Amino acid sequence: MTELNEFLASESNAAIASIFKAIEQASFIVSKEVSYQGLGADILGAQGSENSTGDQQQKLDVFADHVFERALRNCGSVAGWASEEADEFVAFEGCENAEYVIAIDPLDGSSNIDVNVSIGTIFGIYKRLSPTGTTVQLQDFLQPGRNQVAAGYVLYSVSTQMVLSTGNGLHIFTLEPYKKQFHRVADHVKVPADGKCYSINEVNFDDFAPALKDFVQYCRDKKQENGKRKYTGRYIGSLCADFHRNLIKGGIYIYPATGEAPNGKLRLVYEGNPMTYLMAQAGGYGTDGVQDILEIVPTQLHQKCPLYIGSPVMMNEAMKQA
Ligand code: AHG
Numbered sequence: 497m498t499e500l501n502e503f504l505a506s507e508s509n510a511a512i513a514s515i516f517k518a519i520e521q522a523s524f525i526v527s528k529e530v531s532y533q534g535l536g537a538d539i540l541g542a543q544g545s546e547n548s549t550g551d552q553q554q555k556l557d558v559f560a561d562h563v564f565e566r567a568l569r570n571c572g573s574v575a576g577w578a579s580e581e582a583d584e585f586v587a588f589e590g591c592e593n594a595e596y597v598i599a600i601d602p603l604d605g606s607s608n609i610d611v612n613v614s615i616g617t618i619f620g621i622y623k624r625l626s627p628t629g630t631t632v633q634l635q636d637f638l639q640p641g642r643n644q645v646a647a648g649y650v651l652y653s654v655s656t657q658m659v660l661s662t663g664n665g666l667h668i669f670t671l672e673p674y675k676k677q678f679h680r681v682a683d684h685v686k687v688p689a690d691g692k693c694y695s696i697n698e699v700n701f702d703d704f705a706p707a708l709k710d711f712v713q714y715c716r717d718k719k720q721e722n723g724k725r726k727y728t729g730r731y732i733g734s735l736c737a738d739f740h741r742n743l744i745k746g747g748i749y750i751y752p753a754t755g756e757a758p759n760g761k762l763r764l765v766y767e768g769n770p771m772t773y774l775m776a777q778a779g780g781y782g783t784d785g786v787q788d789i790l791e792i793v794p795t796q797l798h799q800k801c802p803l804y805i806g807s808p809v810m811m812n813e814a815m816k817q818a
Pocket residue numbers: 551580601603604605606607697733734735736761
């Protein structure tokens with residue numbers, strides 16, 4: 497099996513490889529603490545503070561943010577980063593000559609941390625727009641998702657896996673915890689054209705736009721030739737986990753505009769963009785309900801966007817209704 501560094505040596509340049517090496521190291525630390533649920537570092541429960549989008553920060557949100565920031569600062573190939581857990585982007589002093597910047601959700605699925613349900617880390621890597629040798633600027637982080645040069649997520653679950661692309665297909669790696677290395681277990685993965693699962697929080701059904709109500713009703717009603725239901729609902733509350741199941745088995749994940757979240761809940765720069773880049777590499781696609789997520793030019797670091805993402809057949813049906 498191809499070890500992550502071997503894969504990157506053939507699929508990317510030394511700087512990108514060093515970024516993924518840093519992410520591998522940080523993922524191992526977070527994975528270990530998550531697996532010690534309550535026995536190791538003090539990572540359970542609320543931190544007692546809010547992040548920039550008003551979410552109650554969990555201790556693991558802050559722990560993961562620190563672990564990934566330390567690893568990415570030290571790798572020397574990242575000039576700065578934009579994290580869900582920080583109001584502003586952070587320039588990495590001493591890394592002004594680095595060519596890349598990162599947008600990251602250090603811990604996705606925070607509501608699932610204390611109940612031992614799968615959670616993740618999501619990241620997108622961009623080539624900076626500002627000249628190397630200078631301090632990074634906001635514009636470096638407000639690039640459309642199509643500019644990503646690589647992206648990935650780490651899923652802390654029964655096993656810890658990293659799903660990534662450097663632009664040549666989507667690949668899945670599993671963490672071998674004793675060697676602290678990720679080894680590839682699937683390459684050039686394609687999302688099934690159709691699926692069985694639709695993932696949406698139906699508590700918000702009454703707020704959904706008519707077209708979305710029609711799509712959810714379509715999923716509820718659709719029958720197979722044998723008369724059995726074609727679709728079923730699955731919603732974990734961790735984007736990484738719902739995305740991963742839909743990637744492997746086929747399906748669609750939707751976080752739409754709701755009454756409480758008129759622009760949706762997910763953030764474009766460090767959730768919508770990386771996940772849509774990955775889904776596109778796997779043959780699916782993602783939209784905000786109208787346009788390709790990867791074409792949206794962000795205007796704010798933490799701007800939210802509705803997210804429809806998954807298998808093309810289910811996406812086409814959802815978008816047809818739109
Ligand atoms: P985060 O923990 O980084 O804030 O992301 C949580 C997101 C996403 O992972 C999940 O699908 C969604 O929030 C769940 O939101 P609801 O509980 O409102 O359905």
